[in-house]
Amino acid sequence: MLAPGDSFELPEPLTVRLAPHSLNERLDIDVEPGDGAQDIDSQNDYVAVQIGAENTADFSVSGDAVSGAAGETATAQLTFKNNGAAWLGNLGSGDPVAEVRLIVPEGTTVTGVPPGCSPRTLDGGYHPKQTGAPRYDCNLRYWVLEDTQRTFAFSVRVDTLVPGATGAVSIHPTFGEFGEYPFDFDPDLTNNPAVLAVN
Numbered sequence: 001m002l003a004p005g006d007s008f009e010l011p012e013p014l015t016v017r018l019a020p021h022s023l024n025e026r027l028d029i030d031v032e033p034g035d036g037a038q039d040i041d042s043q044n045d046y047v048a049v050q051i052g053a054e055n056t057a058d059f060s061v062s063g064d065a066v067s068g069a070a071g072e073t074a075t076a077q078l079t080f081k082n083n084g085a086a087w088l089g090n091l092g093s094g095d096p097v098a099e100v101r102l103i104v105p106e107g108t109t110v111t112g113v114p115p116g117c118s119p120r121t122l123d124g125g126y127h128p129k130q131t132g133a134p135r136y137d138c139n140l141r142y143w144v145l146e147d148t149q150r151t152f153a154f155s156v157r158v159d160t161l162v163p164g165a166t167g168a169v170s171i172h173p174t175f176g177e178f179g180e181y182p183f184d185f186d187p188d189l190t191n192n193p194a195v196l197a198v199n
Contacts, residue, residue: 021146022053023086023185056187057146058083061100063169063194068158073111076196078102078169079151082144086185089143096139096174098183100152103169104134105198107162112155114138139174158198167196 002008016027030046033039060081066074080100082088088097103122104110111131113119119133120126127133138152170193173183182189 016051018051018053020085021055021087022051023055023057023088025051025053026091027051053086055086055185057086057088057144057183057185058188058191059098059171059183059186060188060191061169061171061194063196065197066156067199070158070161073155073157075112076154076156077151078138078154078194078196079149080140080171081149082146084146087143087145087148088185091142094142096142097144098140098171099174100138100140101168101170101172102136102138102152102154102196103167104136104156105162105165105167105196107158107160107165108167108198109157109159110136110154111157112153114152114154116140117152117154137172156196156198161199163199165198167198169194169196 016025018025027049028046029049032045039045060083062079062081064076064078066076068074078100080098090097102117109132113130113136117136117138119130120135120137122134124135124137127135136154140148140150171183183192186192
C-alpha cells in the first residue's frame with residue numbers, strides 16, 4: 001500500500017519487444033486504486049507512450065488495361081497493396097491510412113463505382129453525381145496489415161475510341177495524420193503511381 005505522496009518504482013526497467021511488422025507503436029499504461037480507495041483525480045492515471053520502430057511499409061498500386069468498342073463497358077480493377085514489412089494504422093484519429101485516386105481516361109465514362117469511392121471534380125471538389133465524374137478518390141481503412149491488398153473494381157464505358165488513352169492511378173495521404181505530405185515510411189515511391197489504359 002502507498003500512502004498519499006508516496007511513489008513506486010519498478011524493480012527493473014520495463015522492456016518492450018517489437019514485432020517484425022512494427023512501425024509506429026503505442027504502449028498504454030494506467031493505474032487504478034486498490035482496496036476500495038477513491039481516486040480524487042483520475043485524469044492523471046493514464047499515459048500513452050509512442051514507440052517508433054526502424055521499419056518501412058512499401059505501399060504500391062497497380063492499374064489495369066481494358067478494351068472495348070464504342071458503347072461497350074469493361075471492368076477496370078485498381079489494386080492497392082502493402083508490400084510490408086510494417087503494418088500501419090491511424091488508431092488515434094481513425095482516418096483512412098491512404099486513398100487510391102483514379103483520373104478517368106479520355107473518351108470513357110465511369111458507370112459503376114465500387115464502395116468506398118467518392119466522385120470528385122479534377123481538382124478534388126464536389127461532384128454531384130456518383131457516375132460520370134472525371135476523378136474518384138477511394139478510401140482505405142484506418143489500418144493496413146503488412147500484407148493488406150484491396151481491389152477497387154470500376155465499370156468503365158468506352159464512349160469514343162481515343163488512341164493511347166490512359167488515366168492516372170495513384171496513392172495519396174488523406175487529410176489525417178499524414179496530411180498532404182509524402183509517405184515518409186515508404187521506401188519506394190516509384191510504385192505509387194500506375195495507369196488505367198484503354199484499348
